[in-house]
Amino acid sequence: MLGERLIPYFDYSGKKIFYQVKDNNSQNALIFFHGSGGNSNIWKEQFNLNIDYNIYALDLPSHNNSDEFLEHSLELYVDVVRMFIETLDLKKVILGGHSLGGAVIQSYYFKYQSDIIALILIGTGGRLRVMPSILETVKNNFQMFIDGMDDDLKKVYLKTAPNVIYDDFKICDGFDTLDKTALINIPCLILVGKEDIMTPVKYSEFFHKKINISELVIIEKAGHLVMLEQPKKMNHAIENFINNYF
Numbered sequence: 001m002l003g004e005r006l007i008p009y010f011d012y013s014g015k016k017i018f019y020q021v022k023d024n025n026s027q028n029a030l031i032f033f034h035g036s037g038g039n040s041n042i043w044k045e046q047f048n049l050n051i052d053y054n055i056y057a058l059d060l061p062s063h064n065n066s067d068e069f070l071e072h073s074l075e076l077y078v079d080v081v082r083m084f085i086e087t088l089d090l091k092k093v094i095l096g097g098h099s100l101g102g103a104v105i106q107s108y109y110f111k112y113q114s115d116i117i118a119l120i121l122i123g124t125g126g127r128l129r130v131m132p133s134i135l136e137t138v139k140n141n142f143q144m145f146i147d148g149m150d151d152d153l154k155k156v157y158l159k160t161a162p163n164v165i166y167d168d169f170k171i172c173d174g175f176d177t178l179d180k181t182a183l184i185n186i187p188c189l190i191l192v193g194k195e196d197i198m199t200p201v202k203y204s205e206f207f208h209k210k211i212n213i214s215e216l217v218i219i220e221k222a223g224h225l226v227m228l229e230q231p232k233k234m235n236h237a238i239e240n241f242i243n244n245y246f
Helices: 040-048 074-087 100-115 132-140 142-147 151-157 162-174 178-183 201-210 231-245
Strands: 004-006 009-012 015-023 029-033 054-058 093-098 116-122 188-193 214-219
Touching: 009 074, 015 040, 015 074, 029 040, 029 074, 029 100, 040 054, 040 231, 054 074, 074 100, 074 162, 093 100, 100 116, 100 162, 116 231, 132 142, 132 162, 142 151, 178 201, 188 201, 188 231, 201 214, 214 231
Parallel strands: 029 054, 029 093, 093 116, 116 188, 188 214
Antiparallel strands: 004 015, 009 015, 015 054
């Protein structure tokens, strides 16, 4: 049914990976990937996008409703994306990624660039260093880590095990593709909250400077969770980007 919101799973190496989809009866696919410790629910407002694309959002391995995995790595996450696209036989694919999800989709592009037609880079960077004090607190005093968060962010993190969040942050800390950013040669929408502290505006400005076919949208009155804080502005930017390029 046109516009139907479905909540299924797909199989990856005998384990279930959870995803949500809004089926718009389209041949095109827009797939969203969450950040460290996140889940597909952060994209709830993006299922309202008025675009001729089927819209998907995944829970990465061990996150929220997906099955648990013993180990987590950027390579695993990229391979899950590959399997998802192959399993559903998706064509004309746009990948959107937030924070860690942005690292996943950049890495996917550099490995399988012929699979996708555009990237949406949201509150992310070509390098995602994490302060040692944050890694230490997540590992040894998770309660202290979440105590200072606002309610929206706390709700997100409490749905994922602390060891998984730690692994996510370690993946981010080791991520660095700055030397390859200028090689991205498909259209890119770069979105960032003006008040984002975790992935500051300068990260997105670097993308815009280096990526030849790119649009930068800095969203006022938004921090790191721009998709929840200013969903209408974010959706408007995505709709304009897709309508302008495709």
